[in-house]
Amino acid sequence: MSMPSSRLLADTLRAVGRRYRLPSLDAIVARTQDVSAPTALALVIEETRKVIESGDAPDDALKRRFIEALARMIRDAMRPDAGDPAFQAVVLRQQAAQVGEYAALSAQAGQDWRLVRAAITAIAHPRKQERMRTVAQREAFARLFAMASSISASEICNTVRCLLDEPEITSDASFLRALTQLRDSAALEHLLRLEALEPDELVRRYRSLWDRNGPRPGSAAAVAQGVEAQRRGADAEASAARAMEALAQRLDEEDGQPASYRVVTSMRVPASLAAGHARAKTEWDAALLRRAQTPDAAPAWDVCLLVEAKASVDAATTDFGRLLRGLRLLARADEDAAYAFETREGTVHLRGASLSALRTDDAALEQTVLYCCDASDDTALRPLSAACRMRLMTAPASLEYAGTLTDVEDLEPVWNAMLQSPQWRAVLDQYPALRQVRELMVHPDDLLAAVNGAADRRKVAPE
Numbered sequence: 001m002s003m004p005s006s007r008l009l010a011d012t013l014r015a016v017g018r019r020y021r022l023p024s025l026d027a028i029v030a031r032t033q034d035v036s037a038p039t040a041l042a043l044v045i046e047e048t049r050k051v052i053e054s055g056d057a058p059d060d061a062l063k064r065r066f067i068e069a070l071a072r073m074i075r076d077a078m079r080p081d082a083g084d085p086a087f088q089a090v091v092l093r094q095q096a097a098q099v100g101e102y103a104a105l106s107a108q109a110g111q112d113w114r115l116v117r118a119a120i121t122a123i124a125h126p127r128k129q130e131r132m133r134t135v136a137q138r139e140a141f142a143r144l145f146a147m148a149s150s151i152s153a154s155e156i157c158n159t160v161r162c163l164l165d166e167p168e169i170t171s172d173a174s175f176l177r178a179l180t181q182l183r184d185s186a187a188l189e190h191l192l193r194l195e196a197l198e199p200d201e202l203v204r205r206y207r208s209l210w211d212r213n214g215p216r217p218g219s220a221a222a223v224a225q226g227v228e229a230q231r232r233g234a235d236a237e238a239s240a241a242r243a244m245e246a247l248a249q250r251l252d253e254e255d256g257q258p259a260s261y262r263v264v265t266s267m268r269v270p271a272s273l274a275a276g277h278a279r280a281k282t283e284w285d286a287a288l289l290r291r292a293q294t295p296d297a298a299p300a301w302d303v304c305l306l307v308e309a310k311a312s313v314d315a316a317t318t319d320f321g322r323l324l325r326g327l328r329l330l331a332r333a334d335e336d337a338a339y340a341f342e343t344r345e346g347t348v349h350l351r352g353a354s355l356s357a358l359r360t361d362d363a364a365l366e367q368t369v370l371y372c373c374d375a376s377d378d379t380a381l382r383p384l385s386a387a388c389r390m391r392l393m394t395a396p397a398s399l400e401y402a403g404t405l406t407d408v409e410d411l412e413p414v415w416n417a418m419l420q421s422p423q424w425r426a427v428l429d430q431y432p433a434l435r436q437v438r439e440l441m442v443h444p445d446d447l448l449a450a451v452n453g454a455a456d457r458r459k460v461a462p463e
Helices: 005-015 025-031 037-053 060-077 085-095 097-107 109-124 126-130 135-149 153-164 173-183 186-197 201-213 220-255 313-330 352-356 362-368 386-393 396-404 408-420 422-428 430-439 444-460
Strands: 261-268 283-291 301-310 338-343 346-351 369-373
Touching: 005 220, 005 301, 005 362, 005 444, 025 037, 037 060, 037 408, 037 422, 037 430, 060 386, 060 396, 060 408, 085 097, 085 201, 085 396, 097 109, 097 186, 097 201, 109 126, 109 135, 109 153, 109 173, 109 186, 126 135, 135 153, 153 173, 153 186, 220 261, 220 283, 220 301, 220 369, 220 444, 301 313, 301 346, 301 352, 301 362, 313 369, 313 386, 313 430, 338 352, 346 352, 362 369, 362 430, 369 444, 386 396, 386 422, 396 408, 408 422, 422 430
Parallel strands: 301 369
Antiparallel strands: 261 283, 261 338, 283 301, 338 346
16 A cells, blocks of 8 residues: 555655765864864864763863964964954954944944935935026035935035035025035944045955955945855745645545645744744745645644755754744644745745744654755754854954964863853854754755655565
């Protein structure tokens, strides 16, 4: 007799190749001739976690290895020729007050420019120019309106000051007030200070470091990069959806009832479940649903598999916390209710009983969640996550050490924080979390191969 469809789904998930899976740290070290600083750091963090888990206290030897590995990672990042320009920029910002001021002003420059340009438009829009009494006023405010497209704060300021020197302009109280407010605005002041800082030697070095790391925000290159990232993300989602559609078709064939299964994409959690739950996933890239056996005329569905598509391995690791919170959010559903989820394919009604059964333990995750990733697997042996690396390197003590590269004992506060601070627990647990995410990660091609393989095995299995 035939196997139930849920068994076929379980077999497919068990059979799919996991090319992104991480081996044990010992295995990584054994196959690597020269252990890099990040790998050495991941190894000592994991050994420390196991010692604490066993109820013992980490000894001085572990502390020494941690500090030395962190110091080596920082020294590598600070190398002028082959270091990490983004990290070097962060260190420079920490060391030089003018660079820190420039970075802070740069971060809000977009908003400041919007405020200044909005103020110019409110004063000097061509329709307002038409209602002005004299030709001189119209010409003066036309010059100001042309400044709305300027990228020079000093040119805008000079234009405003010139207008304030013209008696025909300042004789009008409303013009005088609006121009004075623009001249004295905090937004224009910020932009002027930003412009004044740009020639500073350290600021120029800071900008050069960021330019080496990638295009500047707002530049044409940055826009193009963003478009390319969106395209890769869309491609990853499309590949995942195609693999899921093939799986749904195989499950339908096994079930013997057409349209028992369906795939929906961009499945958005209704407000009745999502309200008040910040930082939880409220939209799922794809979901495999099974028609529920209910007496109602309108179809209701049960969740079989939730899928997130990622264009990079690191993106899944960063996303994992939101995913877990999103599952817990869904599990709050009333098992006797039905919930309307909006998707690209229309509204679907999911049974609360299906949602409330979702769990976040390892065994449940393996049966209900997949990360689909179409990136190459050449990063599979990086045992220190990008987020953990950045957390360790941007700790205050790490930045202080990076500025001098002298006394490694200055890094001891980072070790103490990892052992004592609840906010650092994610660093201590980083390798088990990384392995867990990688266990859930598959390539769409491997999922398709498993779908076809599971179906073929069923055809030759004895009845």
